Amino acid sequence: MTADLSPLMNASELWQKMGKRFAELKGDYEKNVQRALANGKWQGQSFNAHQSSSAATASEYAAAKTEALAVASLLKQAHTELTRLQKAVKDLVADAEAKDYKVDGSGRATYVGFSRLSAQQQNALQHDPDFPKLMAQAQQAAQEWTDGIAKAVRAVDEADQGVQRALSNAVAFGNGFNAHAEGDLGKASAPWSHHSTSPTRVDSKVKATGPDIGFTVTGDPKYGKEASVKAYADLYHVTAEVSESHGPMKLSGIVDDYQGARATANLGFSDKGGTVKAEASVGHRTTVEGRAELGQTGGYTRAEGFSGVEGSLSAKATKEEATFGWKRFAGNKGTIAGGIEVGGIGIGATAEGWTGVGDEAWWGLKKDEKTGTWKVGGKAGASPGVGGALGFEITVDLHKVTKAAGNAADALGDAVDAVGDAAGSAKKAVSSWF
Template sequence: MPTYDEIMATDLSALTTAAERWDGMAKAFHTQETAYRRDVHGISMGQSWTGLSADAASKRFDITLKEFQNAQVEAKAVASLLRDAHTQFTDLKKKLESARKDAIEAGMAVSGQGVVSYDTTKLTDGERNALHHDPDYRESVSKAVASWQARIDQLVKDVGEADAGVEIALKAVVLDGNIDDGTLSGFNGQAQGDIEKYEAAAAAEAKKEAQEKKEGWVAEGETSTSGPGTGTSVSGPDAKTGKLGEAEAHADLGRATAEGSLTNGPMKLAGEAEAYAGAKASASATVTNEGFNGGASAFAGAEATASGTADAGPVGVYGRAETMAGAEAGVNAGAGVDGVQLGAEAFAGAKGSVSAGADVGGIGVGVTAEGWAGPGAEASFNFAKDANGTWHVGPKVGVSPLLGGGLGFEFTLNPGKVVDTAGGVADAVGDVLGSVF
């Protein structure tokens, strides 16, 4: 964007000089067209040269002749754009010069960079005294300076916008948009000498692209890696949160996570994956007036998970796969206004599991199946509400002397989503009845 000093110092007559040379270029192309039509293109038009070679040459000669004609159109359009730019810039520069003159006559000083200040060099002793001791006078001066600065800044901005429009036009005028003229990047036979037409076309294209992006698939995602590393943490007790204490220790060989989504209106595909290797242990206990929660767990080995969801309006499905090799043990218990959780597990070996489920209008059901290779046992029951307001009910049991497995079920209910779905159905029924009656 041009600055104030650049605008004031630029010799705009260079634009009209360049326009005259582009007009001269169009005349030169016309001269070459006349010579080419007479001395080259005309050879294939007579009866002295016939046959396949004459037909092939004639087609190529036609394309070249058309290019001479298109070159004239493009050159004249560029000349017209330069004159249009000169007109716009000259008018805006005059307005900027006039604003500067008016500001100076109003008692302001304007620097070479367009910065407005109050000109104190012409003040009387009384005015100078008022400027130092009268708050109202100082405020009126400050407002006047700000007003003139805003006027000059706006005119500089107007020149910048005009400059951007000229740039758009000069870039577009040389593009050959006709793929049927025998060339892929020849002269533009459809060139126009109006800056505003190119600005309007660019604005329409930008609007179209924004709409297509809004209506099309939008991708988002991120990845992260960490390790190796070790660490410990201990906290509590905390009377405000009710936390009696929490301790955690880990020795990570490495961790990697990835997640992403594709969204298109009401349709959304999302997935995430995580891999971990190392050892970790934790224990915590919390008691508040809303309930209690406590648990302890330990793990050593490697594990990986991958999950994905697909939603289309009120209907959604999900899937999840997990693998683990190592040893783990844990116990947890909790009860409060947001539900009840009970569980205990101990296992050593390798296990794999798959989960799948579906949700329609806020009511969902899912199942988990696991295969175990190694001794272990697990039992849990979950009746709780998550951060999204969804209630989960899920019993799970598993046993494996050496080879075995586990089986779990989950039922979910999101009251808010149920109400939204019911409202959508009611609206749809109302629309149908309205169209019938």
């Protein structure tokens, strides 16, 4: 009844300006970066890599413009719709009060016309044979007003939830801006289903390299920089990724196939911690992984095959990682892994079958630099000829946990409010009979 909806229009205007600004930035970027560097004076692999990444940047500018303008449109339509529905509630209350019905803060109507009569009029009415019938009709009409007001309030609440869904769908789109953001409130606010009008977006990319040989040395532990030595001889390395988003649901998969030989060594000690690591492998490795996410719930499965020789020894203690492990193996491995995540907390398990000779153990806590997710886990296994390994991991995405906690707090607050309103209505209903 008293909500000020004008900030919706203010926000809409700001998002509109943002969308226009992104359009200007896209034009500036294409003119002063893409075309300026594509004048033929720069050639080679670095130029080709830049062209690919710059195309992605320009695409994100365009997607950011689409998303911002969609949000601006949704906010403007939300202001119009919520204002209309709020006015409908106010008008209904005003009509009820004009007909001698008082409406309390919870929307319950009570007939007060009898109390407004003079004592003489009340006395005469009470002696009227039709008085009980008239009071029963008044109580029935009061309930009809109460039901009508409740229905009008529900319409506001449903529209409000629809706006929330529309805004969430417009901006929740993987790791980039939403180039397919829907600006029509009627379409974007519909609950998601397999028949939803929400756009489906499919992204895919394939990367292939090899044959290739390389050797690099970087850093200097004497000056606090981690020293790194890397040598590799790749026969080939192919990676294919695909993802599909539809409303709040996202499916993704990756296939990675590699054959070759690699060896790396890292050594460093500084104020951030210490690292000692050496690993080498020769052979063929194939990994297939699939993921599914729906809101804040998700799951993954992974299968991996390895044939060759590998070994490693590592120990790391920094602000973002504390791990220790070793591995040595010669033969064939088959790995199956899977896990689930709810509200930013995930649990996963790994099982491996080995035909060959080796042993392995790993334990630690570390943070994924790309996603910011913390992981604690362990793995152990051995094989004198035929054997295997078992492992587990627990992941915590602090951003998702915070978001889930906020949603839970909102839901709890709504539930408490609903219980309070129901208790207040019940108390008033009982009081009205005495």
